[in-house]
Amino acid sequence: MKQPDETVLCILNVPFTTYTENEVIARCTDYAMDQKPHVVITAGPEFVMHAQRDPTLLPLLEGADLITPDGIGIVLAARFHGHSDLERVTGVALAEKLLAQSAARNFRVFLLGASPESNEKALNAVRALYPELVVSGRNGYFDATELPSILEQIRNFEPHILLVGLGQPRQERFIWEHRDALSVPLMIGVGGTIDILAGTVKRAPALFQRMHLEWLYRLLTDPKRWRRQLALPQFAYLAYQERLRKGS
Template sequence: MKRIELFSCPMDVATGRETVELVKNRVEARRFTQHVVVNVAKVVHMQHDVVLAASIRACDIINIDGMGVVWAARLLGVEVPERVAGVDLFDDLLAMAAERGLPVFLLGATPEVVQATAEIVAQRYHRLIVAGYHHGYFWDDEHAIVEKIQASGARLLFVAITSPKKENFINRWRDQLGVDFVMGVGGTFDVVAGKVRRAPVWMQRSGLEWLYRVIQEPGRMWRRYLTTNLQFAGLVFKAVLRTPPSQTR
């Protein structure tokens, strides 16, 4: 897996299939793996959030999730084969865990959403072992949650909490979690539980998934996406100016 660096952010150039295979091999070898996906918003926030930047840099696998980052990389001469969407990778890793008998723990979202997610994925993957689950409102006693995860016997942990909380929580407790693999999955549990609808495939491929989120939650999302998208465009423009013409596409 080739690692590059764009906008002071390390990224791994890989397909979803390659990522699942690598995770499987590392988990079966009992090699701890801290995973993260990066998108436009995360790259922008890393520019001024040193704690988030450190948490991302500590990861063993850093997938590119977000067509804006994919397009920017290609513009700057880096061949990125595809976007590795966190929600798709979550499904693929659950299928792998079910096949290999690897227990999972689900952490995050509201009590109702995480319970619904646990029930749905257990039905979707009949051999999946859900070792435990817990909602994402536990900040008054993080240590107790870490102990619960450790005691569950889970091998894979999925954390559905907003950024930068999830990245920093994972990095802060990585040595005490007792799992072999941990991944932040953002709002994935909301999608699985049916609380939030995912954009149609054509919008995902066109890089318009963010617009679909804005349409669903305009009051909460429009300012966030407008700000981060404009800031990212500025980063790309500066990078293009610094890159020799022969390297850009």
């Protein structure tokens, strides 16, 4: 991970930034104005568990410029390590604030992901909110034969920011494998953010957000997610065991 050691907290070998949300936004804005590609990962407990099972994700983690704590589970685990003030920085919040920054700074933004309908709705919603913003996109339903044309479409658009919503860890692999070919200054995996921008998936109500129970709201509204939620107790157990080892 490409940031000073004093601003990094490792949880189960995943190097999370300890920057506040505002600091992350500022850093991402700087990245978007750079000439070389930068990669930002928003990681919750599910992604950490992916990384435990799949060592091929290690280069992505080591090469990312920032990994933000996306989930209350990461924030709680940080307390095991004495970081009681770690701030959650979610993919949705990051995307929304960077869209506002992009409109103000004349950045071009490309949205890759979601269904054809959701992607188009998200683009229309963003254009309605920020008429001055230059934004384009492409849905996430594609196979290997379409990949060259998608990469060409993104390159031709010359975005400052690429928001990729293909689900984890597919979106992170896509960014990592094509970062040099795309050469976009800032690339971020944002999960289901495009569906939220489109309005096809509703954000958790404010009460759930304040209580950090978005995961419960998503489970209640989409019970098929129950298998994914099994990662949460597994993560909690491993994070606590790590704390015991380091404390001994």
